[in-house]
Amino acid sequence: MSQAFNLVDDARLASDLARQAGALLLKARDLTSITGKPLGALGDAVGQQFLSHSLQSLRPHDAVLSEEATDDVARLERSRVWIIDPLDGTREYSEGRDDWAIHVALCVDGEPVVGAVALPALNLVLDTSTPPQMPDAPDGLKILVSRSRPPEVASRAAEVLGGELVGMGSAGAKTMAVVRGEAHAYVHAGGQYEWDSAAPVAVALAAGFHVSRLDGAPMVYNQKDVYMPDLVVCRPELKDRLMAAVA
Incomplete structure (x- = not known):
């Protein structure tokens, strides 16, 4: 039987994991001399290892779907499924740009009820635990x-x-x-x-x-x-x- 969790706690967890994964990826990029596709592959691996191990430890009864892992179709029988992208924008990460992200979401019965998106190069995490207020529209469409x-x-x-x-x-x-x-x-x-x-x-x-x-x-x-x-x-x-x- 799956353990029950409060979605507020799940949202905080998603935010914390996205932030920590982003910090690890920034550190990995700063400490290595590799560039290009090998750097992107390193970022993918670092993010995947951290997020998968964290979710396995902290939410062991939930399923996980990740870009960087083999799909376990047993997830189709689960209500709660974490959907993660350990490094969204691998190319941008490897090029030293700032338009890449870390995605951590929890879907319940197919609905994305919890989510956190880290923008590590901008030192930002936007999440559902404290949803952003809608800003004024920019000039020009x-x-x-x-x-x-x-x-x-x-x-x-x-x-x-x-x-x-x-x-x-x-x-x-x-x-x-x-x-x-x-x-x-x-x-x-x-x-x-x-x-x-x-x-x-x-x-x-x-x-x-x-x-x-x-x-x-x-x-x-x-x-x-x-x-x-x-x-x-x-x-x-x-x-x-x-x-x-x-x-």
């Missing part, structure tokens, strides 16, 4: 997209709405940039997985932002197929116009 693969649907939305596309690294960094008031929306199409969005989505929802698939469907996690190809995160006042533009 800005839509965040992948800096390497901006989707055509986002280009179309920017044209329809009179906005501009802004490229940025990890999915967590982009979602948190919307939550922090640096942009109005984040539009993604073309391929992600559950670990790319679970924690950022939990934080954005807790802060009052609109989150959905491109067709307006809610984000549902702990699925047999963990591929989640599209995502929209935006300020609530933009929802109707943006969703019409991406339809």
Whole structure:
């Protein structure tokens, strides 16, 4: 039988683990002389080892789904599943940029109820234990997209709405940039997985932002197929116009 935990405690744990993992990754990057893909692989390994061991010790009865571990399909029979990305934005991390993140989320019956996104290079953790207050909208409509693969649907939305596309690294960094008031929306199409969005989505929802698939469907996690190809995160006042533009 699974041990019962208070979701408030789970949220604090997610925040603490994300922060600690971020500190470890910063230290690993500072202490090594390797660069490029080997540095990214080191970051992935450091984050995975810390988070997986921590969750195994502190939440032994919960399932864990991670980008950096073999998928155990026994998770499909569990109500509580931690979904983690030990290093979201491996390329950005290896290039010394600041737009990478650590994701720690807890989904209960498919719903992302707890989440923490650490932005270690900015010394920030945004989480559901103390959801961020929605800031004022920035000047000029800005839509965040992948800096390497901006989707055509986002280009179309920017044209329809009179906005501009802004490229940025990890999915967590982009979602948190919307939550922090640096942009109005984040539009993604073309391929992600559950670990790319679970924690950022939990934080954005807790802060009052609109989150959905491109067709307006809610984000549902702990699925047999963990591929989640599209995502929209935006300020609530933009929802109707943006969703019409991406339809």
